[in-house]
Amino acid sequence: xxxxxxxxxxxxxxxxxxxxxxxxxxxxxxxxxxxxxxxxxxxxxxxxxxxxxxxxxxxxxxxxxxxxxxxxxxxxxxxxxxxxxxxxxxxxxxxxxxxxxxxxxxxxxxxxxxxxxxxxxxxxxxxxxxxxxxxxxxxxxxxxxxxxxxxxxxxxxxxxxxxxxxxxxxxxxxxxxxxxxxxxxxxxxxxxx
Amino acid sequence: xxxxxxxxxxxxxxxxxxxxxxxxxxxxxxxxxxxxxxxxxxxxxxxxxxxxxxxxxxxxxxxxxxxxxxxxxxxxxxxxxxxxxxxxxxxxxxxxxxxxxxxxxxxxxxxxxxxxxxxxxxxxxxxxxxxxxxxxxxxxxxxxxxxxxxxxxxxxxxxxxxxxxxxxxxxxxxxxxxxxxxxxxxxxxxxxx
Numbered sequence: 001x002x003x004x005x006x007x008x009x010x011x012x013x014x015x016x017x018x019x020x021x022x023x024x025x026x027x028x029x030x031x032x033x034x035x036x037x038x039x040x041x042x043x044x045x046x047x048x049x050x051x052x053x054x055x056x057x058x059x060x061x062x063x064x065x066x067x068x069x070x071x072x073x074x075x076x077x078x079x080x081x082x083x084x085x086x087x088x089x090x091x092x093x094x095x096x097x098x099x100x101x102x103x104x105x106x107x108x109x110x111x112x113x114x115x116x117x118x119x120x121x122x123x124x125x126x127x128x129x130x131x132x133x134x135x136x137x138x139x140x141x142x143x144x145x146x147x148x149x150x151x152x153x154x155x156x157x158x159x160x161x162x163x164x165x166x167x168x169x170x171x172x173x174x175x176x177x178x179x180x181x182x183x184x185x186x187x188x189x190x191x192x193x
Numbered sequence: 194x195x196x197x198x199x200x201x202x203x204x205x206x207x208x209x210x211x212x213x214x215x216x217x218x219x220x221x222x223x224x225x226x227x228x229x230x231x232x233x234x235x236x237x238x239x240x241x242x243x244x245x246x247x248x249x250x251x252x253x254x255x256x257x258x259x260x261x262x263x264x265x266x267x268x269x270x271x272x273x274x275x276x277x278x279x280x281x282x283x284x285x286x287x288x289x290x291x292x293x294x295x296x297x298x299x300x301x302x303x304x305x306x307x308x309x310x311x312x313x314x315x316x317x318x319x320x321x322x323x324x325x326x327x328x329x330x331x332x333x334x335x336x337x338x339x340x341x342x343x344x345x346x347x348x349x350x351x352x353x354x355x356x357x358x359x360x361x362x363x364x365x366x367x368x369x370x371x372x373x374x375x376x377x378x379x380x381x382x383x384x385x386x
Contacts, residue, residue: 013231017292020224024299027216031306034213038206099210102306106217109302113224113295 014118021110021117025126028103028110035100036133042093043140049086050147054154056082061158100137104130207311214303214310218319221296221303228293229326235286236333242279243340247347249275254351293330297323 056079064072107130115123249272257265300323308316 013227013234013289016227017224017231017289020220020227023220024217024224027213027220031210031213031217034206034209038210041206096206096210099306099309102302102309106299106302106306109295109299113292113299116292116295 018117018119021114022119022122024110025107025114025119025122028107029126029129032100032103032107032129032133035096035103036136038096039093039100039137040140042089042096043137043144046086046089046093047140047144047147049082049089050144050151053079053082053086054147054151057154057158061161100133104134211310211312214307215312215315217303218300218307218312218315221300222319222322225293225296225300225322225326228289228296229329231289232286232293232330233333235282235289236330236337239279239282239286240333240337240340242275242282243337243344246272246275246279247340247344250347250351254354293326297327 056075060072060075060079063075067075107126111123111126111130114120114126249268253265253268253272256268260268300319304316304319304323307313307319
């Protein structure tokens with residue numbers, strides 16, 4: 001029994017596993033890039049939609065006194081459209097955020113597997129990539145939170161003004177007004193978790 | 194403001210994410226195959242080493258009475274070598290088992306990500322692959338457990354015999370005997386977790 005003299009296939013298996021672990025890190029980096037792009041793009045579009053809504057509401061309020069009911073209604077429809085658009089974009093963002101979170105988790109596991117397989121460079125590369133995209137997404141979230149805070153402030157101001165106006169004069173013939181409901185108060189959609 | 198008329202890049206992002214998720218499932222399947230091969234091969238070699246040790250110990254015991262001290266010592270060295278070999282192979286197996294477990298975890302996450310990205314076929318393919326390799330590894334573990342049980346039984350028998358012999362006659366001139374120590378009682382290395 002030639003114990004000890006047998007050829008060890010260790011090196012071969014180890015190098016194949018290392019190579020396979022590198023393939024995994026390569027593909028998870030692509031997945032991470034793709035989902036990061038989607039989450040940043042969708043979050044930026046959502047933020048833009050929030051500012052569009054703020055601006056439209058302000059314009060509507062400013063022009064309300066000078067418009068006839070038809071004109072007021074036409075602009076009101078645009079405000080409604082902007083609000084629907086904003087809601088859709090938020091849903092899209094949340095969907096991409098979920099797949100981005102999955103990509104981050106898979107990338108973390110891939111980095112660990114690569115490290116354990118001896119592919120240190122690939123492991124470090126993935127970890128750096130994860131840090132980078134987390135910073136990018138976090139910065140983009142800040143901008144969205146700022147926009148939501150402005151929307152909340154604008155709507156609080158609108159409530160205050162409409163209460164003052166209701167005191168001063170009678171309602172203006174059923175013309176549509178900005179309806180302030182609970183659903184418009186920005187929720188903590190973008191809280192970090 | 195052309196709200197509502199803007200071209201949605203949803204499809205494009207979605208298809209790119211789906212493609213990236215498929216790349217991840219492809220690479221995790223390679224990683225899973227590679228680690229499965231290593232774990233089964235190393236476990237099988239360990240099992241073979243256990244049987245080799247059992248057989249050598251039995252031959253040593255059977256020949257002990259007919260050998261001079263030099264012959265006994267030579268065979269004893271072979272037994273020692275076989276035991277070291279078995280321990281090394283077990284450590285190698287445990288190392289590959291750890292990377293296999295990581296590969297299973299990453300594959301499960303990749304299957305989930307592919308499913309969420311709409312790549313159902315890739316997702317199902319990975320899940321089937323995971324099930325297959327879990328069965329393969331589990332069957333190979335059964336064989337190793339059987340070998341370990343036989344080694345334990347052989348060593349218990351050896352203890353019983355040496356106690357009987359010690360009662361019957363005086364020790365045979367310092368010739369090496371199979372030393373039964375705690376470390377040789379197979380531990381629950383191969384427990385499922």
